[in-house]
Amino acid sequence: MDGRTGTAGTATVRRVTLTPGARRVLAAAERLFYDRGIHAVGVDTIAAEAGVTKKTLYDRFGSKDQLVVEYLAGRDDRWRAFLIGRIDTAPPEPAARIVAIFEASRDWTLANSAKGCSFVNAHAEIGPEHPAHTVITEEKRWILALCTRLAGEHFPGHGERLGRELMLLHEGSLVAYGLTIFPDALDLATDRARALLQTGNA
Amino acid sequence: MDGRTGTAGTATVRRVTLTPGARRVLAAAERLFYDRGIHAVGVDTIAAEAGVTKKTLYDRFGSKDQLVVEYLAGRDDRWRAFLIGRIDTAPPEPAARIVAIFEASRDWTLANSAKGCSFVNAHAEIGPEHPAHTVITEEKRWILALCTRLAGEHFPGHGERLGRELMLLHEGSLVAYGLTIFPDALDLATDRARALLQTGNA
DNA sequence: ACTTCGCTATACAGATCGGTATACTTAATT
């Protein structure tokens, strides 16, 4: 996948050349931003964690804002690629693919999102004027569109409604897991999605 | 309700005397913290917005961390009082009371939470070591316990599972609304909750 | 051979951060 224009890509193009130093900066930023929050982490900390000078960081990314964009766009890329891989290897029936979404989300979240959805968390810290804001909203619209399309194939005429209902379960499970409200949130959401697809409107 | 020990109260006690100045500080902090995020707002900004000197702010609250605690505890108090009022005036049947929760959440959110749940958003910014962390988790556990209890009265033996499923819908709707993924999230969650209570396990 | 690229090292700028100190005022309490 070149930049962000592939099957899973968005309109946001990768603006930075990922030199070895830039890669380490991005890796450090992803960890620190997610764990501690965007505003709580300074560029000095990121540079130190990456074992890189601040000049390298600014030569590659130009600003902290842009680094935030790359942080979210990078997670977006990897998550979409992961999800698409799971969907492609799932049975072709739309219901099975929807279930595959929830199972992929569970596995991804267990491995990468102990504090919940990184996009939701970033949204809490930045306003609409921030260049990373569209990355957040587009990611959510993308999953919604995916759920809606598959739900429409499964239950023609009810794609819109079912897609949104699936999104409620999906986003709810990430919050419940991230805030440790209850432990089995990710599996519970999968169960509920399955039930929703069987009855259509129970 | 005295402090935070009433019907809707938690273990967190109000540690500050709410003098007129302190009230304006808290009002300004609530608005700024919610709109811009906790780390993005400085104490100077809050004091200026409240029309108060920084000394007054520190005389009343002692630290920014404590002000964050009061911010979240205050929202918690008002939201719980609002919700309990709605539940008390709803029909006594547990199903009707659960629906009342979702309708109350919708009305409260429309009036106070354009950017989604303030506790979820705060959780994105602070770690477990922050004194406000327990305010967040206790608020979520409280609603979960409330849903679980009512769901158990409605469907004996299935309170735990139904309560959690209701929480998925509730938290999901706040995210979907706060990130404007789709506009009717709050009403849709109410519909889904109603359906869930009718079939029990559809 | 010369230039460009990616990088280190260090120092610095101006602003803002959370928090404190000092001195004064005003109103209510005792």
Place this chain on the structure above:
DNA sequence: AATTAAGTATACCGATCTGTATAGCGAAGT
């Protein structure tokens, strides 16, 4: 009449913030 509480005004502290400047180094490309 003396004290206390709640407040203003202002100045300051050291730390940290984002971002820039200067100088140099080694490897790769032309």
